[in-house]
Amino acid sequence: MSENIVTTPTFNPLGLKDDIDAFRAEVRAWLEATLPNDWQDRMRGATEDEFVDQQRWWLREMSKVGLATPHWPKEWGGEDLSLRHQIVVWEEMARIDSPEMVLFVISLYHMPATLFSHGSEEQRKHLKLFQDDSVVWCQGFSEPGAGSDLASLRTKAERKGDVYVVNGQKIWSSLGMFADYCLLLARTKPDAPKKQAGISYFIMDMRSPGVTVRPIKQITGGAEFTEIFMDNVEIPVGNLIGEENEGWAIAQSTLSAERGLIVFNLSERLAYAFERDLEKGRDTWARDPQFRREFGLLHARLRAVRVLIRRNLEALEKNPHSGGTINLYIKLYWAQLLQDYTLFLIRAEGIDALTDEPPIQGGGHSSGQRVVDFYNSFAWTISGGTNEVMRNMIAERVLGLPR
Amino acid sequence: MSEEFNITALKDSMRDMLTQECPIEVVQRRCDGDVSLTNHLWSTMAELGWLAIAVPEELGGLGLGDEGLLALYEEAGRAVAPVPLMANLMSMDALTRLGSNGRFDDLLGAVIAGKKQLAMGDLTNDIQLQGDIGSDSINLNGTFYVPDGGLADIFLAKVVVNDSYRLALIDRDLESVTINPKPVTDLTKTPAVVTLKHCVLGNDQILPLDKATQDALLRHAALAVAADALGGGEAILERTIEYLNVREQFGRVIGSFQALKHRVADHKTALVGVEALVSELGINDETLAGALEAKALAAQTYLAVAQDCVQLHGGIGFTWEYPAHIYLKRALSDTMTFGTIESTLDRFFMELSA
Numbered sequence: 001m002s003e004n005i006v007t008t009p010t011f012n013p014l015g016l017k018d019d020i021d022a023f024r025a026e027v028r029a030w031l032e033a034t035l036p037n038d039w040q041d042r043m044r045g046a047t048e049d050e051f052v053d054q055q056r057w058w059l060r061e062m063s064k065v066g067l068a069t070p071h072w073p074k075e076w077g078g079e080d081l082s083l084r085h086q087i088v089v090w091e092e093m094a095r096i097d098s099p100e101m102v103l104f105v106i107s108l109y110h111m112p113a114t115l116f117s118h119g120s121e122e123q124r125k126h127l128k129l130f131q132d133d134s135v136v137w138c139q140g141f142s143e144p145g146a147g148s149d150l151a152s153l154r155t156k157a158e159r160k161g162d163v164y165v166v167n168g169q170k171i172w173s174s175l176g177m178f179a180d181y182c183l184l185l186a187r188t189k190p191d192a193p194k195k196q197a198g199i200s201y202f203i204m205d206m207r208s209p210g211v212t213v214r215p216i217k218q219i220t221g222g223a224e225f226t227e228i229f230m231d232n233v234e235i236p237v238g239n240l241i242g243e244e245n246e247g248w249a250i251a252q253s254t255l256s257a258e259r260g261l262i263v264f265n266l267s268e269r270l271a272y273a274f275e276r277d278l279e280k281g282r283d284t285w286a287r288d289p290q291f292r293r294e295f296g297l298l299h300a301r302l303r304a305v306r307v308l309i310r311r312n313l314e315a316l317e318k319n320p321h322s323g324g325t326i327n328l329y330i331k332l333y334w335a336q337l338l339q340d341y342t343l344f345l346i347r348a349e350g351i352d353a354l355t356d357e358p359p360i361q362g363g364g365h366s367s368g369q370r371v372v373d374f375y376n377s378f379a380w381t382i383s384g385g386t387n388e389v390m391r392n393m394i395a396e397r398v399l400g401l402p403r
Numbered sequence: 404m405s406e407e408f409n410i411t412a413l414k415d416s417m418r419d420m421l422t423q424e425c426p427i428e429v430v431q432r433r434c435d436g437d438v439s440l441t442n443h444l445w446s447t448m449a450e451l452g453w454l455a456i457a458v459p460e461e462l463g464g465l466g467l468g469d470e471g472l473l474a475l476y477e478e479a480g481r482a483v484a485p486v487p488l489m490a491n492l493m494s495m496d497a498l499t500r501l502g503s504n505g506r507f508d509d510l511l512g513a514v515i516a517g518k519k520q521l522a523m524g525d526l527t528n529d530i531q532l533q534g535d536i537g538s539d540s541i542n543l544n545g546t547f548y549v550p551d552g553g554l555a556d557i558f559l560a561k562v563v564v565n566d567s568y569r570l571a572l573i574d575r576d577l578e579s580v581t582i583n584p585k586p587v588t589d590l591t592k593t594p595a596v597v598t599l600k601h602c603v604l605g606n607d608q609i610l611p612l613d614k615a616t617q618d619a620l621l622r623h624a625a626l627a628v629a630a631d632a633l634g635g636g637e638a639i640l641e642r643t644i645e646y647l648n649v650r651e652q653f654g655r656v657i658g659s660f661q662a663l664k665h666r667v668a669d670h671k672t673a674l675v676g677v678e679a680l681v682s683e684l685g686i687n688d689e690t691l692a693g694a695l696e697a698k699a700l701a702a703q704t705y706l707a708v709a710q711d712c713v714q715l716h717g718g719i720g721f722t723w724e725y726p727a728h729i730y731l732k733r734a735l736s737d738t739m740t741f742g743t744i745e746s747t748l749d750r751f752f753m754e755l756s757a
Binding site: 289293398 | 644647648655656658659661664665667668669671672675676677679680682683693696697699700703744745748749751752755756
């Protein structure tokens with residue numbers, strides 16, 4: 001009988017977007033119905049395949065309700081969702097502690113940030129492709145000899161007819177072993193008067209002959225980072241983004257993507273983590289005045305950075321190409337706070353916090369695994385511009401001190 | 404004032420006036436004992452209506468609330484203004500909250516006009532003032548500490564009477580009142596210890612002090628210190644950056660040395676965080692907890708910035724003649740105004756857990 005048919009509830013948050021409270025309620029209901037309570041446990045020490053499956057599964061689930069790429073423009077398969085709605089989505093995901101889209105960070109943020117503004121019509125088809133096939137992108141910027149001094153990169157791309165022939169080595173490319181495409185910086189004009197002037201920006205198919213990927217085992221014991229070796233890799237001329245030798249400026253917009261949006265998600269999650277961590281420590285470290293006071297100051301810093309991040313998002317909403325000085329402050333402030341807080345928890349919780357256990361895949365930066373979170377905090381103090389590079393930029397570009 | 408009243412414009416005008424009337428030279432002269440210019444400054448502030456900034460409109464004030472207070476405290480902090488702003492504004496806050504039926508209208512009017520001054524005893528110290536109830540009077544004995552405004556005409560002090568708290572208004576001219584100035588190295592402040600011996604006050608000089616009002620006053624103090632620290636920290640850092648841009652050693656300006664740049668960048672970043680936190684207090688955050696954590700972080704940051712700014716100046720920073728020490732000393736007193744950083748964080752934690 002028809003009464004006995006159990007129907008899976010369907011959710012349609014986007015249908016409710018005119019009423020922000022109803023929208024939020026729908027997102028929350030969808031999350032609660034879709035995400036298993038024990039996903040963290042399942043991902044503890046998960047294999048690579050399990051991790052990739054989980055990431056793809058979660059992206060698919062988000063797609064079903066239109067929340068995978070809601071921040072993208074409609075013409076490219078997004079929803080043109082207002083920043084206010086995006087904030088709601090992130091807040092709800094932080095609240096329930098949903099899996100981080102680690103595998104798709106570059107696909108969701110860096111790739112579109114680059115292609116929306118600088119990609120050709122043909123190249124922008126990748127935006128659609130991503131949504132259909134959950135294509136994984138990685139970033140090929142840093143090299144063994146070009147870290148903070150990225151502009152000194154030496155990977156060479158030589159034009160030969162319809163292709164560029166690329167030779168060189170990239171490093172610190174997150175999840176390169178799973179990537180289908182790479183956002184690649186290479187030198188096309190070795191004798192340019194200024195080293196920044198001779199760099200071009202390419203889309204590289206990771207399945208091209210001559211591409212070798214080697215994982216790098218990290219401080220956490222896991223291996224998210226990779227080295228990418230390129231031996232006479234041919235990249236079609238059509239995969240050059242923007243003009244030849246003008247890749248440096250485009251790379252800046254790729255890098256700034258990372259600082260604006262991602263950090264909002266992380267800081268909201270950290271705010272929930274503060275609550276959980278305090279609750280957990282209530283009868284232990286929270287009885288110690290010194291730890292209590294330290295926690296208080298960290299709490300103040302967390303609130304401060306959340307205000308900065310929200311302000312930055314509001315500025316971004318008014319002017320999508322802003323970014324400006326506040327991002328430098330946020331990057332430095334956030335990185336330092338995350339590291340100080342994760343180390344504080346280890347000190348507060350004592351020897352138990354040092355337990356060696358397999359990391360929760362996709363657990364993010366406040367997974368609750370104390371040592372893993374602390375080690376992962378270096379990803380913020382080092383990547384995307386080390387704290388030291390940020391300090392130089394603040395001192396020179398904002399405060400006007402001489403180079 | 405209208406809803407659209409532009410607080411930024413008011414703040415700019417405050418900065419302009421203080422740059423004119425209270426440049427660092429005026430503060431330095433005050434530190435050397437000359438009070439004439441600071442007395443003038445107080446009258447000017449009164450004339451401009453600044454003392455009425457948070458007094459409700461129906462009592463003749465500007466009614467600008469926390470936003471107005473924050474703007475004024477921050478600008479006064481930036482100028483390290485040697486005037487008992489917090490002592491008077493906090494006292495007026497207390498009288499506005501506790502007085503009813505126009506009871507203090509005349510007194511408030513006199514303070515707003517700069518004709519009378521008030522000062523608030525420290526609310527965070529253990530209570531040392533005892534009151535015994537007579538038929539229509541209370542007999543007060545004990546001492547209390549006044550963090551600033553030791554020259555005020557009337558002191559407001561927390562009294563314990565039969566296990567409940569009251570706020571006493573104590574006239575400085577009473578014979579039973581002894582005022583001992585307690586100079587601190589922060590010469591922009593005039594602290595005092597007030598001793599009462601059989602000080603008999605009429606019941607109309609004693610107000611019930613409920614917990615909500617105590618918390619509101621503690622919040623006012625926290626907000627004042629946080630904004631003062633923000634303004635002061637910004638000012639000394641700007642001054643230091645200017646110096647790093649002109650001072651030459653080893654044939655180059657010392658601001659080109661990375662070791663110094665990085666410190667300055669860290670200080671600026673910390674102050675950007677404090678600014679974000681303080682800005683919330685006037686708009687999105689009315690909690691005591693929020694003000695306390697802002698105060699703790701702001702005071703700690705100000706001290707760290709001012710300390711390092713003395714160091715970054717080298718020898719000149721160590722002199723009396725150069726004003727770096729004025730900020731350092733104010734920063735130190737900020738860390739102990741209405742509670743130390745530690746006691747502030749302890750209270751914050753209590754609020755957070757409540």
